[in-house]
Amino acid sequence: MGAHKVYRAIGLMSGTSLDGVIDVALIETDGHGYVKPLRYYAHPYDIAVRDKVRACFGKTVRDAQIDEVEQLVTDIHIDAVKALGETADIIGFHGQTITHKPDDGFTWQLGDGQALAKATGMDVVCDMRQADIKAGGQGAPLLPLYHQALFSEHDKPVAVLNLGGVANITYMAEDGALIAFDCGPANALMDDFIKSRTGDDFDKGGCTASRGVVLENVVKDFLADPYFTKAPPKSLDRDHWSIECVRYASTADGMATLLEMSVCGIEKAIERLPQKPARIYAAGGGRYNEFMLAMLAKHLDISVENIDVLGGNGDATEAEGFAYLAVRSLLGLPLTLPATTGAPRDITGGVACRA
Template sequence: MRTVIGLMSGTSMDGIDAALLRTDGVAKVESLAFVTIPYGDGFRAELRGCLGKRKDSGKGPVAAVERALTDAHADAVRRLLDKAGVAPAAIDLIGFHGHTIHHAPDERRTWQIGDGARLAAATGIAVVDDFRSADVAAGGQGAPLVPLFHRALAEDLPRPLGVLNIGGVANVSWIGADGSVVACDTGPGNALVDDWVLRHGAGRYDDGGALAASGRVDAAALAALLRHPYFDRPAPKSLDRDAFDPAPVAGLAVADGAATLTAFTAESVARIVPHLPAAPRRWLVCGGGRHNATLMAMLAERLGVPVAAVETVGWDGDALEAQAFGYLAVRSRLGLPLSEPATTGVPVPTTGGRFHPIEA
C-alpha cells in the first residue's frame, strides 16, 4: 500500500480536485481526505482560451497558463495536506492529470498541460503525469482512463454495472459479472449546458437543473443533435470537449435550450447501451452531473433501471476522478496497464505516465 495524492482538473473547468488515498494499485483503495479548489473567473477564462490549441514554443500564452495551472495544483496539494494533517514526506507519489486542452486520438494527438517536474519541485513529492500519451501513440483513444479504478471499487457490487462519470464530457465504465470492463465517452456531459448558461448570462452552470426544469425539450433540435455520427460508433471511443456543435439550439429560449441540451446528455447515455455486452442492472453516477436533478431524472426515464449517485454505495462522487489518478500513478510505477483494448481501443494492455523524481 502506498500513500498517494491524485489531482484532477476536469473538462468542466470548475477547479482542482485533490484526493489523498492509500492504494496498492490493484484491488485495495482507502480514501483519506479530499479538497476542491475552485478556479477564479479570470484564470478560468485564460484556461478556456487554451482549448483547442496545439503545442507552442514554451514561451507563448499556453506556457504561461501551464505554469499558473501547475502552481495552483501545488497549492491544492498543500491545502490537502494541511486538512489531513499529513507531512509531504509521508506521501509516496502524486498522480497529476493536468488539464486537457486538445484531444484528437484519431490524429494520435492529445495534450494535457501541466508541468510535472515543476510540481515535484514545488511540493517535494515525486510526480507521475502525462497518463494518456502512451495509449494514444499506440493507437488507443487515450480515454477514459478511470475504468480500471472503477472495477477495483466495484469488486463487491452486483454486476453488470454502469459507472457513469458526468463532467464536461460523460463517460461510462461497464463492469461485467466476470470483471471484464468496457468503456467509452458517451457524449456531452455538462459542457454544452454550462456554455449555454454562461453565454446567456445565467451563471456558470444550471444549478440543480432548475433552468432546464423550467423549459421544454425541443424535439427537432434534439433530433438534429443526435444525428452526429459519433453515436453510431461502437465502444471504445472518446471525445474532445468541443466535439458537438450546439447550433440546433441557437434560436431557442434560454430555458428551452438548457432543457434540450440536458436531454441530449441523457439520450447520449441511453444510446450507448446497445453497444455494451449487456445492459447494466443499475447505474452509479459520479462527477458534477449527479447534482443536476433534472439530468438524473432524464437518465432514469431513458435507462429504465435504477440510477443513483455513487454516494449510495459509499463512494465520494466529487473525489472519485482525482482518486483514480492517484491509483493510476501507482499502477504506472508498477508497470501495470492503465488501459486495455476494451477501455480505449489500444491494441494491447498498455501502461503509461511519465515519472518526475525529486531532484537530489
C-alpha cells in the same frame, strides 16, 4: 491487502468542465484491488484563470499563451497539494486537458510535472494519456481500472457514469469484463449555454432545463452524428459539439434541449452494452443535476443513483482514480486495456518526475 505493498498517493484532477476547483484526493492503495480513500479537498481557483484556460481549448501548437497558462495551471496544482498538507509516496497529476483528438493521435494536458515534484518534494506521475494515444488507443477513459477496484465486491453487471464536461461510462460485466467509452456531452454544452445567457456557471439541479420544451428537431440532428454509430472504445473532445444548435432558443428551451441531447447520447451508449446494467451510479459534477438523473432513469428504465450513496465522495472519484493510476504506473502495471481505449494491447503509461 494481500502481499502487495501499500502506498500513500495523492491524485489531482482539473476537468474540462472548468468548475473552478482542483480536485485533490489522498488514498492508500496497492495498485491492485485494495483502495482506501483517506481525504478529499477541493482547491478553488480564480475565474480569470478559468477564462485563460478556456481560451486555449482546441490549440495544438505551443505559443506564449500556452506557456503562460501552463505555468498558471502548475502553480495552482502546487498550491493545491500544499493546502492539502499531506505527504505521499507519489502524486498522480492529470493536468488540464485543452485538446483531445484521439483519431488524429493527439491529446494535450497542460501542467509541468517536474516543477510540481520539485515544489512539493514528492515524486509525480503525469502525462498518463500519451502512451495509450501513441499506441493507437483513444487515451480515454482512464478510470475503468479504478472503477473495477472500487466495485470488486458489488453485484454485476453494474455501470459507473461519469458526468463531467463529457459523459463516459464504465461497464463491469458479470464475468469481470470491462467496457468503457465516452457517450457524448454531459455538462459542457449546458454549462456553456447557461453561462452565455445568465452568467451562471451551471444550471443548479437542472431547474432551468426542467421548465423548457425540448426542440426535437435539434435532438434528431444531434443523434445523426456518426459518433453514435461508431463502435466503442471511442472518446470525444469537449468541443466536438457546440451550443450553436440552440442559438435561437429561449434559455429554458435551450437548456431542456441540451439536457435531452446529453441523456439521449447516454441512452445510445447503454444500447451498445452486451447486457443492461442492473443499476448505474452517477459520478462527476452532473450527479448533482437531479432533473438529469430523473430523465436518465426515465429514458433507460434503470435505477440511476448518485455514487455518494455508496458512502464515498463522488467529487473525489476522478482524483482518487489518478492517485491509483500513479501507483500502477510506478509498479509498471497497465493503465489502459484494449476494451477500455481500443489500444492494441494493455498499456503502461505515465511519465515519472522525481522530486
